[in-house]
Amino acid sequence: MAPGDTVEKILHAASVLFAERGFAETSLRTITGMADVNLAAVNYHFGSKKELIQAVFSRVLQPFCKHLNSELDAVLEKSGEQGVSIEQIIECCSSALLKSTEDSGMSVQRVTRLLGLAYTQSQEHLRQYIVGAYGETYERFAGMVQKAAPGLSMVEFYWRLYFMLGAAVFTLSSFDSLRAILNSDYGHDTELEQVMQLMTPSLASILNVAKE
C-alpha cells in the first residue's frame, strides 16, 4: 500500500462521519472501522482526535479558499470601474464551492455541513484554528460584499451578511433531507445546482433591500 494512503483513508472516513453525526457522536473506532485501518493509526498520524478534526477542516477549507480567491481575482479584473455586484460575489462562492468539491471528491452538502458544525458545535480549538488559518480570505470576501452594498451602516451590513450566510449554510447543509421532503410531499425533485441558482437572487435581496 502506498504511503499516505492510510492518512487519506482516515481523512475521507472522518469527513463523511463528522458531517453525518457531529464530532462527539463519531468515535475513532467508527472512523477506523469505515476506513479499514488500525484504531491506533489515528493517534499515530494525527496525534489526537482534536487534531484529526482540524486536519479534516484543512482539507476542505484550503481548496475552497484557493478557488474563492482566484474567482474573486477574475471578477475584479473583468469589471473595472462599475464595481463588482453582490450577485457576482455570490456566484464566486458558488463556483468556488463546486470546484473545491471536485478537488476533494466531497459533496457540497458535506462541506457545508462541516462549516455549519464549526459554528454550532462549540469547539473552541476549532474556531481558533479556522480563524487563524483562513480568516484572511474571509475578511477579503466580507470587504468586497460591503463595497457592493454602499450606504449601509456597519451594524446593518454586518447582520445582513450573517442572514445571508445562515440562509446558505443552513439550506445547503440540509439539502438532502429537504430535497427528500419536497420529493415525497409534492413529487418534485430538485438538483443541487438548481437550488444554488434559486438562492442567488434571494441572498442578494437580503443585502439590497431598502433600509427599515
Next chain:
Amino acid sequence: MAPGDTVEKILHAASVLFAERGFAETSLRTITGMADVNLAAVNYHFGSKKELIQAVFSRVLQPFCKHLNSELDAVLEKSGEQGVSIEQIIECCSSALLKSTEDSGMSVQRVTRLLGLAYTQSQEHLRQYIVGAYGETYERFAGMVQKAAPGLSMVEFYWRLYFMLGAAVFTLSSFDSLRAILNSDYGHDTELEQVMQLMTPSLASILNVAKE
C-alpha cells in the same frame, strides 16, 4: 421541597446545557450536578436521556406554538380582504418567540439554538417526536406564508421558505457570539430586539424578490 421541583430543576439545567453544547456532549452527571439533584432522578422522572431531550423540546415548543397560533388568529381577523402580508407573519413569529421565552424564562438565543440542534444533530427520535406533536402548527404557518407570496411555483416557494428559516435560526442561535464579535471589532453593541427588527425586511425580501 415542593413536589415537581426536581423535575423543573432538571428541565432547566438540561435546556441550558443542551443549548450550549449539544446532546451528546452533555452528560446526565453534568445536568444533575448543575440542577443539584441526584443522578438517578433523571431516569426516575423521565425514563431515559432520550425522553429528557423530548421533554425539553416540549417545554419550549408548546408555549411557542400556542402563542404563534393566537398571533396568527389575531392577524387573520384584523386584515380581512386584503390578505396577510409576509411581514405580518414574520412579526407573528417574532412576538410569539418573545412571549414564549417570557413564559419559560429562557432566552431567545437558547430557544433557537435548541431548534437548530433539532435540525443539525441527527436525532431521528427527536425529529419524529417534533413532527408528530407540532407539525400541525408548522403546516398552518407554511400555508399562510405561501398565500402571502402568490405566483411562486411550489419548488421556488419551498426553497425560499427554507432560506428564510435558515437565516433566522442561524442568526438568532448564534446571536451572542456574533454580537460579541461586532462589539470587539467595531465597538458597536446590538440588542436582540434590534436584530429581530433588522431581520424582518430581509426575510420578507427573500420571499418577495422577483423570480430568477
Next chain:
DNA sequence: TGTACATCAGTGAACGCGCGTTCACTGATGTAC
C-alpha cells in the same frame, strides 16, 4: 557487496475513565378498616 543500524508506518492489546442505566433501599405521606 555485505552488514549494522536507524527510521518509519502500522499493529494488537490493554489502560483508565466517564458514560447511561439499574437496583435495592429509605423515609415521608396517604388510605383502608
Next chain:
DNA sequence: TGTACATCAGTGAACGCGCGTTCACTGATGTAC
C-alpha cells in the same frame, strides 16, 4: 384513634460498556561505512 399497608419521590452505589489514548512491538525500507 390506632394500625397495617400502599404509594411515591428520591438516594447511593454499583453495573457493564464504549471511549480516546498509550505502549511495546513488528516488519519493511533507507543509509553509512
